[in-house]
Amino acid sequence: MYKIVKAEELAKNIYLMEVEAKRVAHSCKPGQFVIVKLDEKGERIPLTICDYDKDAGTISIVFQTVGASTQRMAELKAGDSFRDFSGPLGCASEFISESLEELKNKKMLFVAGGVGTAPVYPQVKWLHNHGIDADVIIGSKTKDMLILEDEMRAVAGNLYVTTDDGSYERKGLVTDVIKDLVNNQGKKYDVIVAIGPMIMMKFVSLLTKELNIPTIVSLNPIMVDGTGMCGACRVTVGGKIKFACVDGPEFDGHLINFDEAMKRQQMYKSDEGRAILKLQEGDTHHGGCGQCGGDE
Amino acid sequence: MDVMKKVPVREQDAKIRATNFKEVCLGYNKQEAMEEATRCLNCKNAKCIVGCPVSIDIPKFIKEVSDGNIEEAAKTIGKSSALPAVCGRVCPQETQCEGKCIRGIKGEPISIGKLERFVADWSRENNIEPEAPKPSNGKKIAVIGSGPAGLTCAGDLAKEGYDVTIFEALHEPGGVLVYGIPEFRLPKDSVVKHEIDNVKKLGVKIETNVVIGKSTTIDDLMDEEGFDAVFIGSGAGLPKFMGIPGENANGVFSANEYLTRNNLMKAFQEGYETPILAGKKVAVVGGGNVAMDAARTALRLGAEVHIVYRRSEEELPARVEEVHHAKQEGIIFDLLTNPIEILVNENGWVSGMKCVKMELGEPDASGRRRPVEMKGSEFEMELDTVIMSLGTSPNPLISSTTDGLEVNKWQCIIADEEHGKTTKEGVYAGGDAVTGAATVILAMEAGKIGAKGIMEYLGNK
Numbered sequence: 001m002y003k004i005v006k007a008e009e010l011a012k013n014i015y016l017m018e019v020e021a022k023r024v025a026h027s028c029k030p031g032q033f034v035i036v037k038l039d040e041k042g043e044r045i046p047l048t049i050c051d052y053d054k055d056a057g058t059i060s061i062v063f064q065t066v067g068a069s070t071q072r073m074a075e076l077k078a079g080d081s082f083r084d085f086s087g088p089l090g091c092a093s094e095f096i097s098e099s100l101e102e103l104k105n106k107k108m109l110f111v112a113g114g115v116g117t118a119p120v121y122p123q124v125k126w127l128h129n130h131g132i133d134a135d136v137i138i139g140s141k142t143k144d145m146l147i148l149e150d151e152m153r154a155v156a157g158n159l160y161v162t163t164d165d166g167s168y169e170r171k172g173l174v175t176d177v178i179k180d181l182v183n184n185q186g187k188k189y190d191v192i193v194a195i196g197p198m199i200m201m202k203f204v205s206l207l208t209k210e211l212n213i214p215t216i217v218s219l220n221p222i223m224v225d226g227t228g229m230c231g232a233c234r235v236t237v238g239g240k241i242k243f244a245c246v247d248g249p250e251f252d253g254h255l256i257n258f259d260e261a262m263k264r265q266q267m268y269k270s271d272e273g274r275a276i277l278k279l280q281e282g283d284t285h286h287g288g289c290g291q292c293g294g295d296e
Numbered sequence: 297m298d299v300m301k302k303v304p305v306r307e308q309d310a311k312i313r314a315t316n317f318k319e320v321c322l323g324y325n326k327q328e329a330m331e332e333a334t335r336c337l338n339c340k341n342a343k344c345i346v347g348c349p350v351s352i353d354i355p356k357f358i359k360e361v362s363d364g365n366i367e368e369a370a371k372t373i374g375k376s377s378a379l380p381a382v383c384g385r386v387c388p389q390e391t392q393c394e395g396k397c398i399r400g401i402k403g404e405p406i407s408i409g410k411l412e413r414f415v416a417d418w419s420r421e422n423n424i425e426p427e428a429p430k431p432s433n434g435k436k437i438a439v440i441g442s443g444p445a446g447l448t449c450a451g452d453l454a455k456e457g458y459d460v461t462i463f464e465a466l467h468e469p470g471g472v473l474v475y476g477i478p479e480f481r482l483p484k485d486s487v488v489k490h491e492i493d494n495v496k497k498l499g500v501k502i503e504t505n506v507v508i509g510k511s512t513t514i515d516d517l518m519d520e521e522g523f524d525a526v527f528i529g530s531g532a533g534l535p536k537f538m539g540i541p542g543e544n545a546n547g548v549f550s551a552n553e554y555l556t557r558n559n560l561m562k563a564f565q566e567g568y569e570t571p572i573l574a575g576k577k578v579a580v581v582g583g584g585n586v587a588m589d590a591a592r593t594a595l596r597l598g599a600e601v602h603i604v605y606r607r608s609e610e611e612l613p614a615r616v617e618e619v620h621h622a623k624q625e626g627i628i629f630d631l632l633t634n635p636i637e638i639l640v641n642e643n644g645w646v647s648g649m650k651c652v653k654m655e656l657g658e659p660d661a662s663g664r665r666r667p668v669e670m671k672g673s674e675f676e677m678e679l680d681t682v683i684m685s686l687g688t689s690p691n692p693l694i695s696s697t698t699d700g701l702e703v704n705k706w707q708c709i710i711a712d713e714e715h716g717k718t719t720k721e722g723v724y725a726g727g728d729a730v731t732g733a734a735t736v737i738l739a740m741e742a743g744k745i746g747a748k749g750i751m752e753y754l755g756n757k
């Protein structure tokens with residue numbers, strides 16, 4: 001069992017939890033993820049490592065409730081436990097194996113979308129701790145869903161926040177900010193790291209290809225084991241099949257077949273919809289909605 | 297009773313079992329087992345033993361069964377095998393012990409597997425405990441992977457007083473026994489869990505959720521955590537795909553994914569959250585045990601299922617019993633057929649598969665006649681699900697993170713056959729990780745060899 005030492009709601013439907021997992025904390029690096037399982041019957045849920053404390057042996061995760069499993073997870077409190085917490089999985093971000101000299105000469109821009117702000121944070125923090133201040137764009141649907149702003153401000157170079165509806169700071173999409181920075185403000189970036197919803201990563205990659213800026217994205221396809229055993233997470237990168245859990249999750253954004261990846265991510269949608277309904281309506285759900293095939 | 301024939305074993309009716317996940321074969325009861333045991337000739341020069349990779353003293357245990365001394369029979373088997381309830385169910389007996397049985401020359405061989413299974417089940421039901429281990433000798437061994445190779449190696453070492461910890465990547469121990477082979481062939485709670493509990497009773501610790509190569513490394517286990525030796529039994533879990541167009545469409549799965557969702561994650565059971573797409577019309581590509589298991593799982597989830605295999609029935613690598621059971625249950629075999637493209641609809645889902653007919657040509661390197669395409673024989677099957685079951689290879693996670701551990705060109709860890717010794721001092725390996733995908737009993741044998749190798753190594757150190 002892996003004890004939750006802190007649980008907090010960062011924004012509506014977005015939760016942060018700090019979990020005791022000594023082995024993971026001891027070995028993890030920015031860019032890696034864990035797989036958590038709530039209890040005997042829960043799914044294996046992949047989540048990016050958002051922060052870690054090697055001395056305390058804890059890992060922070062941030063998740064948004066989307067399906068039945070994440071909704072049940074949201075009910076956990078400090079003192080409760082996850083049955084399983086496996087990791088660190090996947091490869092670390094490539095830049096941490098580059099020499100610091102080289103890195104210092106690089107201008108990096110991080111683009112975080114929604115809950116993707118969480119996985120961007122440890123990377124920016126790592127750079128900050130090594131004397132490098134990267135620029136960061138955070139995009140959020142609306143002010144209420146913005147997370148980790150203060151934390152990010154403390155470790156980022158310039159921080160640009162934008163909301164889809166203009167309820168806070170700038171109005172517009174993250175791609176609008178990138179265009180503005182590069183085209184109007186004369187900023188030059190050697191590499192862009194974009195993490196967020198698949199659709200955002202797709203459009204960032206399309207834009208940066210035009211702007212000719214190398215771009216890394218962190219993919220979040222459906223996964224089962226996370227160790228290279230099932231192939232559920234396969235994505236096409238540069239025409240070749242890669243397993244995101246072991247070959248990634250970070251890849252060259254200009255080489256990814258995003259349309260295929262987005263379709264694959266929807267694979268269990270209807271099944272999940274049913275599970276959510278069942279969860280929300282409990283025993284009162286007896287079909288009749290015309291969607292779920294009755295009370296199966 | 298006809299001594300030339302096996303005492304028939306009771307099975308769930310094919311029509312009924314095709315709709316549930318309960319065990320297909322019900323096994324012998326004591327009376328049936330004793331009757332079958334009397335058919336054994338108790339050969340002086342017992343060929344059956346030669347056919348068994350772990351050399352169980354088959355005539356002796358069968359004699360005990362025919363005398364009704366089941367506990368003695370269990371002890372006899374226990375000397376050579378740590379997982380008899382598993383092997384009695386899943387060994388390819390027809391090519392091993394039973395394939396060599398003298399009775400088999402004129403009539404049907406003795407049902408050695410079914411007798412072994414009976415003895416193991418009887419011991420479990422009658423709470424026969426394994427013998428207590430020797431007192432601790434203070435030496436620490438790490439075993440990576442909790443499949444048959446790892447469990448056997450750990451059990452053998454623990455019996456001799458070693459302090460053994462198994463590290464398992466998944467959240468449940470058992471390897472393929474838990475995530476691959478379905479419930480209807482190998483019940484998880486009663487059989488597999490019990491065998492794992494027996495290994496734990498010997499003092500073996502099992503740490504799940506530890507991915508060696510990620511959570512920690514072999515070098516750290518030895519240098520920082522004080523393990524004196526390591527055995528790698530990490531299996532061959534990496535699935536292969538065909539590389540044909542459409543293979544990433546929604547509705548195309550590896551057999552590993554399909555089986556893992558259903559077996560390890562229990563998607564078929566009410567209350568478990570992992571979803572599975574059952575499919576209405578399913579093609580399983582391949583002809584091995586794994587393909588049969590995926591096909592029969594899809595059938596039980598309600599689909600019409602086709603096995604698509606490029607050679608003929610004779611070359612099917614699956615166990616004869618499984619093919620027989622699959623046919624009884626209504627699996628359709630499209631033999632001498634090879635997929636060339638998966639057809640995809642506008643929403644990205646599988647809509648069918650384009651195949652070509654094959655004929656058998658000259659024998660190839662494996663000695664089997666090579667299938668060649670028949671020109672102009674392309675045709676399309678309508679489908680909504682395709683399960684690829686084309687074999688697996690070892691995962692490079694461990695080899696790529698361990699200094700001095702060498703692999704061959706198939707990514708298999710190099711280990712010598714007599715001791716399981718790898719190219720790195722103090723590190724031993726065996727099972728599918730070394731041989732590539734093989735069988736439970738061969739993995740167990742490799743676990744035994746590895747345990748012996750480690751004991752010799754530490755004894756001489």
Ligand SMILES: Cc1cc2nc3c(=O)[nH]c(=O)nc-3n(C[C@H](O)[C@H](O)[C@H](O)COP(=O)(O)OP(=O)(O)OC[C@H]3O[C@@H](n4cnc5c(N)ncnc54)[C@H](O)[C@@H]3O)c2cc1C
Pocket residue numbers: 033043045046047048049062063064065066067068069070071115118119219220221222223249265266267268269272
């Ligand atoms: C490497 C990796 C890192 C991730 N990191 C984070 C993280 O830090 N924080 C976070 O909130 N989420 C993260 N995710 C996504 C997270 O795993 C999913 O949101 C979660 O599995 C949903 O579980 P569920 O059972 O509640 O819903 P699901 O069973 O997934 O179903 C709910 C709905 O979500 C969709 N969905 C399924 N999988 C994903 C996915 N991977 N991403 C987006 N939508 C999905 C489905 O189509 C469905 O409509 C990550 C995923 C991966 C693969």
Ligand SMILES: Cc1cc2nc3c(=O)[nH]c(=O)nc-3n(C[C@H](O)[C@H](O)[C@H](O)COP(=O)(O)OP(=O)(O)OC[C@H]3O[C@@H](n4cnc5c(N)ncnc54)[C@H](O)[C@@H]3O)c2cc1C
Pocket residue numbers: 386387388440441442443444445446463464465466469470471472473476477478506507508509529530531532533555585586589615691693694726727728729733734735736737739
């Ligand atoms: C569906 C299916 C059906 C089969 N049917 C039969 C049959 O009927 N008869 C038969 O004899 N054989 C059968 N086999 C083959 C047989 O199951 C295998 O040959 C056997 O299980 C191999 O044992 P193993 O211990 O080497 O590896 P596995 O059983 O594969 O166990 C390896 C374990 O190591 C773990 N692991 C891997 N990497 C790491 C890591 N880095 N860190 C920690 N742990 C790790 C894995 O999670 C796994 O639990 C079948 C196989 C499959 C897939």
Ligand code: SF4
Pocket residue numbers: 347348349350351352354377383384387389392393394408409412737
């Ligand atoms: S272990 Fe397998 S090969 Fe050996 S006797 Fe038992 S069934 Fe036969």
Ligand code: SF4
Pocket residue numbers: 335336337338339342343344345354355358396397398399406408
């Ligand atoms: S070869 Fe057959 S008949 Fe002879 S001892 Fe073995 S099982 Fe009995």
Ligand code: FES
Pocket residue numbers: 222223224225226227228229230231232233234243244245246
């Ligand atoms: S999640 Fe199974 S191979 Fe990547």
